[in-house]
Amino acid sequence: MSNILLILYSNIIPLFILITIGIMLKKQYQFDVKVFSKLLFSVFIPVLVFIELYRVDILIDILVKVLLFHLLFYASLISIVMLFVKVSRIEKSKVPTIFNSVMFYNTGNYGLPLILVIFPSNSSALAVQVIIVVIQALLPFTVGVVAINSTKKSKRSVVMDLLKLPVVYAVILGIISVSFDIPLPQPLIMSLNYISDGFIAMALMTLGLQLGDINWKFHLKQVMTINVIRLLISPVIAVIILFVLEIDGVMAQVLIISSALPTALNVMLLDIEYNNEPEFSSQIVLTSTVMSILTMTAVVYFVQIVY
Template sequence: MDIFLHILWNNVLPLSVIISLGIILHRIFNLDIKTLSKLNFYLFSPAIIFELLYGTAISLQLFGQVMLFFVLFMLAQYALLEAVIRLRKYDGGKKAAMRNSVLFYNSANYGIPINQLAFSANAYTLSVQILIMMMQSLVPNTYGIYNVNAHKADWREIRKVILSMPVIYVIPLAFLMRWLHVPLPEFLSISVGYLSNAFIGTALFTLGVQLGSMNGMLTRKLALDVGIASALRLLAGPLLAWGVVLLLHLDGMMSAALIVSSAVPTSLSSVLLAVEFDNEKDFASQTVLISTALSIVTVTMVIYLLRVS
C-alpha cells in the first residue's frame, strides 16, 4: 500500500495537474500545439538527454549489457505487437500509432523517479535507467519518425526529417565530451540545466493541450484499441523483459532495474510524434492518459513481485 500511495502521490498526481492545466488553458486560449511539439523535439528533449549522459559515469560493460537487453526486448515487443496488428487488421496510420504507443515508454519523467523509489536512489540502477532513457529518446527520433511517415511519404523526405532531429547528434556529443573530459563552461551548463528542467513540464502540458483539443466522446473501437495498447505496454512489457533477463542471465540488481524500466506507461513521445506528423492524435493521447492511470496498479505490482523496495 505504501508503494501504491507513493506512486500515486509523487508520480501520477503531479503529472495529472500539469496535463489538466494544458486542457484548461487550451480551452481558454486555443493554444498552438505544433509550436509546443517543436519546442519539445528541438530544444527541451535534447537538453535533458545531454545533461543526464554528460553527468553520469557509465562503464563499457554496463553499456554493452543494457544495449543487448534493449535490442532483444524491443524485438520481442515488436514481434508480439505485429501479431496483434495483423489480428486486428489495422491500416497504415493506426498501425504506426499502435507501434509507437507500445514500443515507446515513459523512461524519463516516470521511469527515473520510479527507479529511484524502487531501488532507494541506487547509483548503479540509475545508470541502467539513464541508458534506457537514452535509447527511448533515440528510437522515437529515428524509427518513430519513419514509422509515422512510411505510409504517406518517401524515404528521402523521411530521412531529411530524421537528420534534422538534434537528439541523434546530442547523444554521441555527450558521450564524447565526457570520455575526453571536456568541461562545459559554467554559463552553458546553467543554460542546459534550464532547458532540461523545462522538458517534463512542457511535454506534459502538450499532452494536456492535445487532450483539450479532442472533440466528442471516445468511440467503442477507439476505447478498445487504447485498452489493447495499454495492456501490451503495462502487462506484456514487464513479462517480456523478465524473459529477456532470464535469457541473458543478468545479475539480480540489473535484471530488476531493467524489468522495472519496462513496466512504465506509454511515452509522451508517442503523442508528440502524433501531433507533429498528424497521425492518430486522439488515440495516442488517450493511450498515454489511460496507461499512466492504470500504471498505479501495474507498476506497484511489478515492484512488489520483484521484492526490491
C-alpha cells in the same frame, strides 16, 4: 496499499496536475498546440537528449548487458506488435502510433523517480536506469520519426526529414563531448540544465492542450489491447529474456520495472508534430498512465519477492 498510495502521490498526481493546467489553458486561451510542439522539438528535446548523454558515466560491463537485453526486448515487442496489427487489421495510419506506444515508455519523469524511491542510494540501480533513460530519449526521435513517416513518404524523404531534426545533431554533439571528455563552460551548462528541467512541465502541458482540443471518440478495444501489451506482456517478456541471459539482482529488478512503465509522452508529441493520429495516441498515453498505478505496484511487488 502503501505502495499504491506512494506511486499515486509521488508519480501520478504531479503528472495530472500539469496535464490539467494544459487542458485549462486550451479552454481559456485556445493556444495552438503545434506551437508548443515545435518549441519542444526545436529546443527542449534536443537539449534534454544532449544533457542526458553528457551526464552519462557508466561501466562498460553494465552498458553491454543493458544494451543486449534491450536488443532482444525490442525485437520481441516488434514481433508482438506486427502480429497484433496483422490479426486486427488496423488502419494504416494507426500502425506507427501502436508501434511507438509499445516501444517507447516513460523512463524519465516516471521511471527514474520510481527507481530512486525503490532503490535509495543504490548506484548500480541508478546506473542501469540512466542507460535506459538515454536509450528511450534517443529512440522516439529517430526510430519513432522513421516509423511515422515510412507509411507516408519515400525512404529518401524519410531520411531527409530525419536529418532536419535538431535532436540528431544533439546526439552527435553529446557523443563527441563524452567521447573526448570536452568540458563545457559553466554558464552554458546551467542554461542547458534550465531548459532540460523544463521539459517535463512543457511536455505534460502540451499533452493537456491536446486533450483539451480533441473530440473524444474513444478507441476502447485498440487502446486497451495496447495497454495490456505495454503494461503486462512487456514485463513478462523481460523476465524471460533476463532468465535466458542469466541476469539477476538489482539489474534485473530495474530492467523489469522499467519494461512495465506506461507509454511515453513523446509518442503523443510525435503524432502532433507529424499530424498522425494525435487523438489516438493521447488516449493511449493517458489511460496507460492511469492503469499503471495498479500494474506498476504489482510489478514492483513481484521483483522484490523473486529477485
